[in-house]
Amino acid sequence: MKTSQRNKKSRAITILAPVEALSAEDSKQLHKQISKKGSKLFVLPVLVDRIKIPDYLNDLRAKCKNRSAGLRVVWKQDIVHSLAGTVAAIQETPEYASARQLTLLLPENWQRTEISGFVEALQFAHTGSGEFKPSRFSIRKKLLLITGLIVSLALASMIAMASYLFREHSETLIQGYNLSLARLVAESLEKDLQGIQYRGKALSDQIANQPGNDQSDDGSRGYPAARAFFEENPRYLYFAEVQSTDSKLELQQELFNGPFFKQYSLKPQEFRDLLSQWSPDSLAQDAPLQIRGFKIADIPLLGLSFSGSKQRIVIYVASDDFFQSFRRARQAGLFEIHLLSPQGKVLISSDEDSTGSVKKGEILEQILKSPVNNGSRKYRSDGKEYLASYQTLEGTGLIVLSHAEADQVFEAVRRIERQNLYLMGAVLAAAFLLVFLFARTLSVPIVRLARATGAVGRGDYSVRIQPTTRDEIGQLTHSFSRMIHGLQEREHIKDAFGKFVSPGIAERALRGEIKLGGEKKTGTVFFSDLRNFTELSENRQPEEVVDFLNRYFTAMVDCIQSTGGMVDKFIGDAIMAHWGTLVPSETGTSDAIRAALLMRGALIDLNRELEAEGSLQLRFGCGINTGPVIAGQIGSEKRLEYTVIGDTVNLASRIEYLNKLFGTDILISSYTMEQVDGIFDAIKMPALHIKGKSKPETVYAILGLVDDPHRPRSLEELRKRIGLDFDEQKAQEELKKSSDQMAGNQEEK
Numbered sequence: 001m002k003t004s005q006r007n008k009k010s011r012a013i014t015i016l017a018p019v020e021a022l023s024a025e026d027s028k029q030l031h032k033q034i035s036k037k038g039s040k041l042f043v044l045p046v047l048v049d050r051i052k053i054p055d056y057l058n059d060l061r062a063k064c065k066n067r068s069a070g071l072r073v074v075w076k077q078d079i080v081h082s083l084a085g086t087v088a089a090i091q092e093t094p095e096y097a098s099a100r101q102l103t104l105l106l107p108e109n110w111q112r113t114e115i116s117g118f119v120e121a122l123q124f125a126h127t128g129s130g131e132f133k134p135s136r137f138s139i140r141k142k143l144l145l146i147t148g149l150i151v152s153l154a155l156a157s158m159i160a161m162a163s164y165l166f167r168e169h170s171e172t173l174i175q176g177y178n179l180s181l182a183r184l185v186a187e188s189l190e191k192d193l194q195g196i197q198y199r200g201k202a203l204s205d206q207i208a209n210q211p212g213n214d215q216s217d218d219g220s221r222g223y224p225a226a227r228a229f230f231e232e233n234p235r236y237l238y239f240a241e242v243q244s245t246d247s248k249l250e251l252q253q254e255l256f257n258g259p260f261f262k263q264y265s266l267k268p269q270e271f272r273d274l275l276s277q278w279s280p281d282s283l284a285q286d287a288p289l290q291i292r293g294f295k296i297a298d299i300p301l302l303g304l305s306f307s308g309s310k311q312r313i314v315i316y317v318a319s320d321d322f323f324q325s326f327r328r329a330r331q332a333g334l335f336e337i338h339l340l341s342p343q344g345k346v347l348i349s350s351d352e353d354s355t356g357s358v359k360k361g362e363i364l365e366q367i368l369k370s371p372v373n374n375g376s377r378k379y380r381s382d383g384k385e386y387l388a389s390y391q392t393l394e395g396t397g398l399i400v401l402s403h404a405e406a407d408q409v410f411e412a413v414r415r416i417e418r419q420n421l422y423l424m425g426a427v428l429a430a431a432f433l434l435v436f437l438f439a440r441t442l443s444v445p446i447v448r449l450a451r452a453t454g455a456v457g458r459g460d461y462s463v464r465i466q467p468t469t470r471d472e473i474g475q476l477t478h479s480f481s482r483m484i485h486g487l488q489e490r491e492h493i494k495d496a497f498g499k500f501v502s503p504g505i506a507e508r509a510l511r512g513e514i515k516l517g518g519e520k521k522t523g524t525v526f527f528s529d530l531r532n533f534t535e536l537s538e539n540r541q542p543e544e545v546v547d548f549l550n551r552y553f554t555a556m557v558d559c560i561q562s563t564g565g566m567v568d569k570f571i572g573d574a575i576m577a578h579w580g581t582l583v584p585s586e587t588g589t590s591d592a593i594r595a596a597l598l599m600r601g602a603l604i605d606l607n608r609e610l611e612a613e614g615s616l617q618l619r620f621g622c623g624i625n626t627g628p629v630i631a632g633q634i635g636s637e638k639r640l641e642y643t644v645i646g647d648t649v650n651l652a653s654r655i656e657y658l659n660k661l662f663g664t665d666i667l668i669s670s671y672t673m674e675q676v677d678g679i680f681d682a683i684k685m686p687a688l689h690i691k692g693k694s695k696p697e698t699v700y701a702i703l704g705l706v707d708d709p710h711r712p713r714s715l716e717e718l719r720k721r722i723g724l725d726f727d728e729q730k731a732q733e734e735l736k737k738s739s740d741q742m743a744g745n746q747e748e749k
Contacts, residue, residue, distance in 0.1 A: 140440070151424075166416065170412070185337055186393055189400060190394075207225055207255075210223055234257065239254065240313070244285075249276070270296050275314065283314070287307070288396070289304065291304050292305075335403070339400060340400075344367070374390060374391045377390075385406035448477075449480055461491060518634065525626075527622070527623045528621065532619070533618070536618075540616075556602065556603075569641075579595075596666045604722065606618065619723070622656060622666045624666070624669070651690070654690050655667050666702040683701045685700065
């Protein structure tokens with residue numbers, strides 16, 4: 001069985017054969033399909049004729065080992081006795097239209113016959129058959145998508161790489177500048193500290209050799225040198241000479257900036273209290289330079305402790321205006337500079353509000369643990385990233401730290417990145433536009449080709465398309481147009497050829513599959529002939545007679561072709577056909593008898609139409625025989641005909657004639673009966689000595705299928721149903737005139 005299944009989730013099954021046409025393998029394949037839950041079974045009614053569907057399905061279930069309990073049957077009552085009409089009727093059912101998928105089951109013996117075309121009509125007409133589902137992404141969309149991805153990835157990679165390299169280069173430059181700034185500030189700071197020490201020692205020496213006046217209220221105590229000291233250095237606030245003995249601090253001398261104290265309402269006692277915050281060791285005479293930060297009345301102070309000629313000198317300086325270089329070095333707020341004690345405490349900053357980022361950061365720990373006196377680091381504080389450089393002052397251990405917030409430093413980098421992204425968007429838009437215009441040159445011709453292909457698939461060979469380009473698409477379009485022309489010519493030849501020979505022969509001849517000469521095969525041969533047609537047509541016009549014959553042949557040929565038979569020839573009003581000759585078939589014998597039963601029903605329907613028209617009534621006789629035949633192309637080199645010859649053919653013709661003698665319409669040979677025993681209900685007729693046969697031949701009159709409860713039960717009922725007036729005496733006289741002789745008594749099976 002040839003199975004065309006487009007989706008594993010199929011929920012619709014079409015059975016295109018009666019039960020008898022299904023081989024064991026066919027039944028196995030059928031069982032796999034209809035055992036699925038929710039399956040729908042479509043049955044071609046022309047193949048089962050007047051068999052009651054439940055009985056047909058019971059036999060079908062038996063064939064499939066009773067495992068198809070969930071079958072849902074779709075049936076069309078108004079049976080059309082043509083395969084094309086039956087296909088159309090099935091296509092009109094709502095179940096067919098709503099089925100998610102369609103599976104077609106075609107028996108092997110029906111391949112390469114006229115039925116194949118109707119089977120394909122079912123398949124291609126079904127919207128949900130899964131034959132082909134167009135993608136939502138057209139070629140144009142795919143080109144746009146691929147181009148967009150390529151351009152985006154290329155530009156994004158370039159921008160990312162350029163931004164990364166630019167950022168790394170900028171970071172290197174900034175850290176280098178940052179370190180240079182820290183060094184410059186450290187050098188300036190060393191000079192400032194040295195200047196404070198020099199001025200402090202000079203003042204100490206001068207007041208030691210000059211008399212003072214304790215009654216002076218300007219803080220200079222009457223020392224001209226002290227007055228000059230504070231006038232020249234207005235940010236110097238307090239000068240003291242101390243001595244530390246036995247862990248006790250003794251104030252030997254103090255001087256202060258009177259105008260500054262008066263301006264800010266400061267008291268000398270406040271600075272004396274600050275002296276107590278110095279450790280005795282830091283005020284020892286031999287101690288190195290000590291620097292500490294203080295704050296009085298919101299005024300940041302820097303305290304320096306260093307050795308004088310005789311005493312320890314302590315000087316407090318207002319640090320907010322102390323290091324002018326700090327302010328100048330800030331570069332419009334980009335960099336911040338801090339002076340740290342050897343312990344990491346912030347002594348002074350270029351921006352007092354920013355000291356928190358240093359106090360809380362890990363940079364102090366990194367700097368204090370560093371074995372070198374300068375370097376650059378990156379650190380994070382309060383969720384922000386900073387770039388920092390430091391320089392340690394020799395001798396004091398003080399640290400100058402210069403840092404900048406990374407977001408501010410790399411603002412230029414981000415600005416360039418944004419500009420690059422805008423540029424990428426512009427390039428991408430331009431690429432989209434160009435690809436869109438280019439894609440039209442591809443997609444439009446391809447869409448036209450696809451539509452034309454669909455039209456050709458539906459049998460419309462009149463479609464024409466012209467190439468719009470000279471590239472491969474244009475070449476394909478040109479080749480497609482030539483192909484359509486060739487298909488149209490082939491179809492015309494096939495149609496014309498098929499009117500004179502069997503369509504199966506025409507199809508195989510066009511494919512070059514017909515061999516010259518004959519082959520010995522086993523087949524079933526069928527003959528039918530209209531009764532008394534010559535007498536009925538004598539008084540009628542030729543056109544009317546031809547019309548009758550055409551209507552009759554049309555109905556009969558449909559029955560033959562629907563069961564896989566091949567019409568061999570028309571001989572006047574007679575028809576010769578055969579099964580299993582062109583394509584071997586295991587069910588050819590039953591198919592031939594089934595075709596005869598279909599022809600019986602079709603003739604009854606045709607007679608009803610003719611009766612309504614007030615025209616003549618037609619009767620026919622059919623003879624069927626099975627056996628060896630010679631099948632092939634027979635004739636001359638100028639005129640060949642595919643036919644079958646042999647004794648089997650002659651006997652089938654003789655059996656057809658016997659219908660006149662027995663008052664029947666369908667007779668089969670004894671060998672044919674052996675092949676279909678148990679399938680058809682038949683009556684055994686008296687044996688006859690047929691001319692050319694050495695032994696008597698027994699023939700059987702077919703009443704109908706055994707499974708058909710509406711079949712005739714006797715010859716009388718059969719004759720009544722087909723409208724045959726049988727005169728037995730006249731039949732006996734006809735027998736005496738013939739070359740056939742009765743050989744026994746009539747028996748019924």
